[in-house]
Amino acid sequence: MRLAQAIPVVLGVVLVSFLLTRALPGDPAAYFAGDAATPESIAATRAKLGLDKSMPEQFLRYCGDLLRGDLGQSLSTGQPVLDELTRRLPASLELTLTALLISCGIAVPLGVLAATRPGSWVDHLCRVLVTAGVSLPTFFTGVVLIYVFYYLTGWAPSPLGRLDFIYIEPPTVTGFLLIDAALDGDGETWAAALRQLILPALTLALFTMAPIARMTRAAMLSALSSDFIRTARAAGLTSRKVLFAYAFRNALLPVVTTLGMVFSFTLGANVLVEKVFAWPGIGSFAVEALVASDYAAVQGFVLCMALLFVALNLVIDMAYSLIDPRIGFDSK
Amino acid sequence: MDITPSRRGFLKLGASGAVIAASQLPFLKYAQAAGEETVVVVMGQTINSLDLHRTGTNRPSYQVAVNCYDRLVSFGTKEMPDGSLSYDYSVIEPELAESWTVSDDGTVYTFKIKPEARFQDGSKVTAHDVKWSFDRAVSVGGFPTVQMKAGGLERPDQFAAVDDETFTVTLDEASKLALPDLAVPVPFILNSAVARANATEADPWAMEFVHKNTIGSGAFKVVRWDPGQQLVYERNDDWTGGPLPGAKRVVLREVPSQSTRRALIERGDVQLSYNIPNKDAAELDAMDDVAVYSTPIENAIYVVSLNYDFEPFQDPDVRKAVAYAIPYEQIFKTAAYGRGVPMWGGKGVDGPAWPQPSPYEYNLDKAKAHLEKSGFANGFEVPFSIDLSQADWMEPTALLIQENLAKLGITTQIDKIPGANWRTASLVEKRLPLALETFGGWLNYPCYYFFWAYLDGHLFNSSNYKNDEIEALVAKTLKMPVDNPEYAPAVQRMFEIAFEDLPRIPLWQPALNVASNGAEGYEYWFHRELDARKLTKA
Numbered sequence: 053m054r055l056a057q058a059i060p061v062v063l064g065v066v067l068v069s070f071l072l073t074r075a076l077p078g079d080p081a082a083y084f085a086g087d088a089a090t091p092e093s094i095a096a097t098r099a100k101l102g103l104d105k106s107m108p109e110q111f112l113r114y115c116g117d118l119l120r121g122d123l124g125q126s127l128s129t130g131q132p133v134l135d136e137l138t139r140r141l142p143a144s145l146e147l148t149l150t151a152l153l154i155s156c157g158i159a160v161p162l163g164v165l166a167a168t169r170p171g172s173w174v175d176h177l178c179r180v181l182v183t184a185g186v187s188l189p190t191f192f193t194g195v196v197l198i199y200v201f202y203y204l205t206g207w208a209p210s211p212l213g214r215l216d217f218i219y220i221e222p223p224t225v226t227g228f229l230l231i232d233a234a235l236d237g238d239g240e241t242w243a244a245a246l247r248q249l250i251l252p253a254l255t256l257a258l259f260t261m262a263p264i265a266r267m268t269r270a271a272m273l274s275a276l277s278s279d280f281i282r283t284a285r286a287a288g289l290t291s292r293k294v295l296f297a298y299a300f301r302n303a304l305l306p307v308v309t310t311l312g313m314v315f316s317f318t319l320g321a322n323v324l325v326e327k328v329f330a331w332p333g334i335g336s337f338a339v340e341a342l343v344a345s346d347y348a349a350v351q352g353f354v355l356c357m358a359l360l361f362v363a364l365n366l367v368i369d370m371a372y373s374l375i376d377p378r379i380g381f382d383s384k
Numbered sequence: 385m386d387i388t389p390s391r392r393g394f395l396k397l398g399a400s401g402a403v404i405a406a407s408q409l410p411f412l413k414y415a416q417a418a419g420e421e422t423v424v425v426v427m428g429q430t431i432n433s434l435d436l437h438r439t440g441t442n443r444p445s446y447q448v449a450v451n452c453y454d455r456l457v458s459f460g461t462k463e464m465p466d467g468s469l470s471y472d473y474s475v476i477e478p479e480l481a482e483s484w485t486v487s488d489d490g491t492v493y494t495f496k497i498k499p500e501a502r503f504q505d506g507s508k509v510t511a512h513d514v515k516w517s518f519d520r521a522v523s524v525g526g527f528p529t530v531q532m533k534a535g536g537l538e539r540p541d542q543f544a545a546v547d548d549e550t551f552t553v554t555l556d557e558a559s560k561l562a563l564p565d566l567a568v569p570v571p572f573i574l575n576s577a578v579a580r581a582n583a584t585e586a587d588p589w590a591m592e593f594v595h596k597n598t599i600g601s602g603a604f605k606v607v608r609w610d611p612g613q614q615l616v617y618e619r620n621d622d623w624t625g626g627p628l629p630g631a632k633r634v635v636l637r638e639v640p641s642q643s644t645r646r647a648l649i650e651r652g653d654v655q656l657s658y659n660i661p662n663k664d665a666a667e668l669d670a671m672d673d674v675a676v677y678s679t680p681i682e683n684a685i686y687v688v689s690l691n692y693d694f695e696p697f698q699d700p701d702v703r704k705a706v707a708y709a710i711p712y713e714q715i716f717k718t719a720a721y722g723r724g725v726p727m728w729g730g731k732g733v734d735g736p737a738w739p740q741p742s743p744y745e746y747n748l749d750k751a752k753a754h755l756e757k758s759g760f761a762n763g764f765e766v767p768f769s770i771d772l773s774q775a776d777w778m779e780p781t782a783l784l785i786q787e788n789l790a791k792l793g794i795t796t797q798i799d800k801i802p803g804a805n806w807r808t809a810s811l812v813e814k815r816l817p818l819a820l821e822t823f824g825g826w827l828n829y830p831c832y833y834f835f836w837a838y839l840d841g842h843l844f845n846s847s848n849y850k851n852d853e854i855e856a857l858v859a860k861t862l863k864m865p866v867d868n869p870e871y872a873p874a875v876q877r878m879f880e881i882a883f884e885d886l887p888r889i890p891l892w893q894p895a896l897n898v899a900s901n902g903a904e905g906y907e908y909w910f911h912r913e914l915d916a917r918k919l920t921k922a
Contacts, residue, residue, distance in 0.1 A: 079808040084440040085526055090843065094812065096525040100439050127440040130432035130595060131611050140612070195643050203647045210653040211644050213613055217424065217635050330639040332612045340430070343773070343803045 058362040062355075066118065069354035070111055073347045080345040084127050101127070114351070123355070124348030128340055133352035136337060141356065142227025143214060144333035147325070148318050150249055151256035152311070159261040160307070163268025164300065167276060178265055186262035194255040194328035201251060209247045213330040219244045252329040256322055260314050267310040271303035278302075304375050312368040316361055421632035423903050423919050426639045426648055427658040431615050434606055435594040436569055437520060437528045446569045447913035451617055451634075453572035453600030454625040456481040456495050456514065456551075457563065461907060461918075468677045469907040469918065473828045476563055479625045480509060480573055480601065481551075490558030497549045501624045503575040503601045511545035516576035518543045518553075520589045528570045534827065535565025536863075559863035564827050569911055575599040603629050603917045613638060617916055630905060630920025649674060655903035655921060658914055661776050665897035666721040678723045678895040679908035683833050684824025685727055685739045686777065687888035688785065689810075692848045694766065694817035701758035703886040707744040708751035709788045716892050719780040723897060727890035733879045736872040738830035742883050742890045748791060755792050763793025769819040770798060771806040778820045781891065810846045821846050821888065826910050830875045831861040838882060849887035854878055 081098035098104050102113065117124060123133035159182075166178040201208040209216055214229055219241050222232040230249070233242035275281065276299050284294045323335035334353065341349035433441040436449040460475030478484075481495040501509040519540040521528045532538065536559045544552045555562055565571075574594065582593035593599075598606045603625060604617035617634040637654070639645045646664055649657040652673060660668070660676075669676040690697040690706065697703055712728040730741030755761060768786060770778035779800075786796045796818065801809055810816050823844040825832045835858050836842050840850035861874045882888070896912050905918035 077802070077805045079805075079812065082808045082812045083803070090530055091812075093526050093530050097439055100525070128432060128442070129430065129611050130438070130440065130445075136611070191641075195641075198644060198647055203651060206651070210648055210651070212426075212637055212639065212648070212653075217614060217616075217637065327640040328644055330613075330637070330641070330644060332610070336640060337612065345805075 055366070058366075061362060062358060065355060065358040066115070066351075067111075069351045069358075070114060072354075073345075073350045074107065074110075076342070076345050076347075076350075080127065080347065083344055118355075123352040126341065126346055126349035126352075128344040128346045128349065129337070133348050136349070137334065137352055137356050138227065140332055140334045140337050143331060144319055144322065144326075144335065146214075146228045146230065147249065147252055147256065147331060147333060148315065148322060150253040151260060151318065152315060154253055154257040155260045155264055156311070158257070159265035160268050163265040163307075164272055164295075166265070166269045167272030168295065170273065175269075178269065182262040182265050185258040185260075188258070189324070190255055190259050190322070191324035191328055193258055194252065194325050197251050197255055198328065208251050209244070211251065211329045212248075213332055214248055215241070215245055216248065252325050252331055255325050255328075256318060260318055263310050263314055264307065268303065268307050271306045272299060275299040275303040301375060305372065308368060308371050308375065312364055316357075316364060319357070319360070421630075421921065422635060423631040423633075423656065423916070423921055424635045424637065424654040425656040425658055425903075425914060425916075425919075426637050426645045426654045427914070428638070428640055428642060428645065429659075430612055430638050431609070431636070432611065433595050434598055434609065435591065436572065437524045437589070438591050438595055439524075439526050441527075444913060446911055447915070448598065448606065448615075449569040449572045450602075450909070450911070450913065451604045451916050452598040452602040452606060453574070454480040454501075454509075454602050455567055455569075455572055457484070457567045458626070459564075459567050459909075464679065464908075466677075468679065469905070470679055471907060471909045473564070473682070473910070476567060479567075480514070491555045493553040493555075493562065494546075495551045495553075497551060498624055499549060501601055502622055503578075503599065504605050504620050504622075505575065505578065505599070507575065507577060508548075509573065509575075509601050510548040511551035512548070513576045514551045514573050515543050515545040516579070517573045518571055520574070521571050524589055524591070531568060531570045531826070532565070534832075535559065535562045537562070537565065537571075557863065560865045561827055561829070561832065561863065568826050569913075572600065572602075575601070601625065604634065626917065629917050631916065634916040634919060636914070649899050649901050652901045655901060656906065656914075656919070657899040659912070660897045660899050662719070662721040662723045662895070662897065663776075665723055665895075665899065668899050673901050675900045677898045677900070677906055677908065680725045680893045680895050681824050681912065682910055683738065683826075683828045683830075684822065684894055685888075686781075686820065686822050686891045686894055688891065689816070689819045689821040689846045689888050690886065691814070691817045691819075691846070692850070692887060693814075696758075696760045696764045696766070697817065699758045699760060700885070701754040702760055703889075704744075705751045705754035705758065705792060706789065706794070707742070707886055707889045708747045708754065709785075709792055709794075710744075710889065710891070711746045711784050711788055712744075712891065713746065715781050715784050718784065719777045720892055720894070723895040725893040725895075727892050733876050733883070736830065736866075736875045738833060738875070738879070739890065739893050740879065744883075744889070746788075748788070751792055755794075763795065765795045765797075766818050767799045767816075768796040769810065769816040770800055771803065771810070771820070772800045773803040773806070774820075774822070775800065777894075781820060811843050814846050814848050816846065819846060822894070824910075824912075828910065829866070830878065831858055831864075834858050834875075834878050834882070835862055837888065838878070845887070847887035849885065851881055851885060854881055 081094050081101060081103055085094045085097040126133050126136055129136055162178045166175040169175060198211050202211060215221055222236040222238055222241055225232050225235055229245040230242060233245055281294060281299055284298050323339050326333040326336040338353040429444040431445045433445050434448045436446050456479060457476050458479040460472035460477050462470055462472035464470050480497055480501050482498045484493055484495045486493055497509060497511055503509055522532045522538060522540060536555045542554050546552060578599045579590040579594060583590040603620055603623045605620055606615060607618045608616040615636040619629050619632050642661060645657050648654045665676050665678055668674045690703055692698055716726055727739055727741050729745040730743050732743055734740060768782055770782050782798050786798060789796055810819055823837050825836060837844040838849060838854050839845060839858055857874050857878050861871055864871050896908060898906055900906055902922050903919055904922045905920050907915050907918050909915050
């Protein structure tokens, strides 16, 4: 039922992404006809790209291709869009998920501590960290981290993407290098992939910590001041039980919602981190495609993100039902 | 599936979701050894095809045609005054051809193919392969076809394989551009047997296959290509086109961020950083470990383009006023960091060499005098357009010009146009009244430059300029040999008209900057892409 609700959303996205890409400024035929193009060669390129057809005809062709699972060919990278997405999405997901893990690992405990001791040094630390994290742009933190940990100290490996060129990429199963290397039983490659991952993940984590920590703190504060906590305390439950079983579980709801939002914007917005660390992710692919008015690639990206968000919302809805006993799909 | 939520059920669902999402791409796996013979190169752009002939192939990808394929002929190598290497336009050398002859009327070129030349799959390179490859270049359309046409190579019936080792090209009329045009990256020779085996009815030129595979006889083969990440060249030990490359393997990594590339080259983890900005070139040059090669790009000039469709610019005094109001020296220092060759302050046309300095210099008094003589003494307003993707030099240049034009009463607003839109606006529609522009001709002749940049309707004539005398002079000189006594006076006359009419105000001749830390044998080429064939690790 929830899945069926997603169908009109996806259909809408297909139509809107098609129209929006057509509204992009610039002429892909002129762009791709090359350096020494003549009007005839531009016209020939246009015909080859199928852009001389009418809009409805282009749209019908696009829908037909989509039904066959063909997202078209990206002109700027020269690869089928589907291949690009399946190669780049895991790279972005691996980076984003690792960053969120680090970020949650620090921000949630920090938020909880700050809420239980408002005004204390932990609270101030939380505020400073959060303000710093959100106010420093990611490309700046990325460059600073490279400067300190690679250029000055040499602790980090060369920021050359997901794996240094001396390592062999593990056979692709999930596209996540850490998982694939582990499945392959290749400890050395696993460690190498992890080393490449640490700096960019840290850069993103610093940026994403702010909303999570702030939300955890606020949600904990409101939970801790609510009636049921007072009742629990009055009933003589241990402070640990009160804090984690009642307050934290209730506070988790807004935190999970925030997490979902943070995840979605990070996935799209980590372009700058990808650029700085030469990370072959989906964000830089989309930006390059936009600059070149690469229709198929932009449409593929938007569609892929839309499907991802639909899936993400589904997961978050289900997570709610786990956390909050009041919500359940079967009780509707 | 039971969707009653429970923690266990949720975990199961998550796990199965991950497996479905997993991609099952086949992967090329091979042992990469980072030994002494591997040179690592970084660049900011991306390789998007292994086939130059394909529609949409970008400039950096042209290097695959250079490194993995041979042409019939190539250019020689010369040493520059600073000790670096450059290709030599004046010397044409054999590559796949062993020798060639030209008929007396200059229209029939007969090439003898090297009998020992082999493709990388071991089969012999024959004249039939050359014929097929040339047919492909003139038939696929787009850039390759346009470039072939520049040398007078337009139709398959001009090419003939007489026997396995003899190939002829027949021109409609003799042209000095024909032979050099065979040495540019475009007419590369493919293994036609392999290509035909992978061609289909809808794809007779095997575009899909050649896009992802190199099937040449060149110095390297691509053993691995991860689009958006890296390209790995491996030496072809049986190469017959020239001296065997020093590097066994060349790894080309794509690193979009300039600051990251700079950190890598400074640390020496990569040996070559290709096409670095002028600012970094100036700073890296001061360091001991890093060598910087700055080669002025032949036949290329950065210019201010004044559009003749814009009314004030139809007035010759307005154009001269603008030319005198440009602070050339300051721009050259700020935007080019002194890398390149100044193109101002000349003493009139001096010989047939191109590019050469214009007679203009920064002189606000002269600028004001010219503007007062014109019909626009009180100034006017005009948008000043720049290309966002070339902002590194265009933005500082535009700001300095803007500041000085304001002193004349010419008000400008700087309009930054994004990459895809730029080409359309400036070159195709030619609708920008005032813009910065650049053009560099592959074939190093002034007449070739004028052909593209000063003829009415031609692509790089972004000023909508039209002058009947220039039209006639270009038509006369384009195919004429340079040693013809009429050639030099004719091109000098073109320069005079161009400096008088000023559709394009020259600023400076740009330089291609490459930084090296531990690699030797870098050679500059007119195509401005990496030629890995002479690279070695120091």
